[in-house]
Amino acid sequence: MAKQLIYTVKEGKARGAKYCSLQERSQQQVRDKLYEWGLYGDEVEEVIAWLISEDFINEERFAQSYVRGHFNLKKWGRIKIKQGLEQKKISDYCIKKGMKEIDEEDYQNTIVNLLEKKWRTIKDPNLYVKKQKAVRYLLQKGFEADLVWAEVNKLTE
The missing domain is CATH 1.10.10 (Arc Repressor Mutant, subunit A)
Structure with missing residues (x-):
């Protein structure tokens, strides 16, 4: 049986900051990772709020980065990019902002x-x-x- 990882909120903030500094992440990706690490409920939301306030998570920036990467590197069209952002639970406002990255x-x-x-x-x-x-x-x-x-x-x- 696999050993379950349990972290405190302080450890969650540190691990979350490191996780977000490697590449742009959506709130949902970070939330899923925090659950995976053993944090739940209010602990997760506290860590997410802290990461947003410290600018580790920025959905607008994530959407812009996602659009640039998937258009320039993978040569995806607008429809597929939009669907990818919707799967990551990005708001319509951020999706529109991100789509402006495509000339x-x-x-x-x-x-x-x-x-x-x-x-x-x-x-x-x-x-x-x-x-x-x-x-x-x-x-x-x-x-x-x-x-x-x-x-x-x-x-x-």
């Missing part, structure tokens, strides 16, 4: 680049099937259908 021109260029790259890898001779596969790929990455179809139609003209 419209970069977003359009990313769609075009991903589409061209995928288009070269699809070997199907049927143009209809090739279009479907390319569109499905970009939709899966979280890009909006109207933008994807517009680019696919430009590519095949």
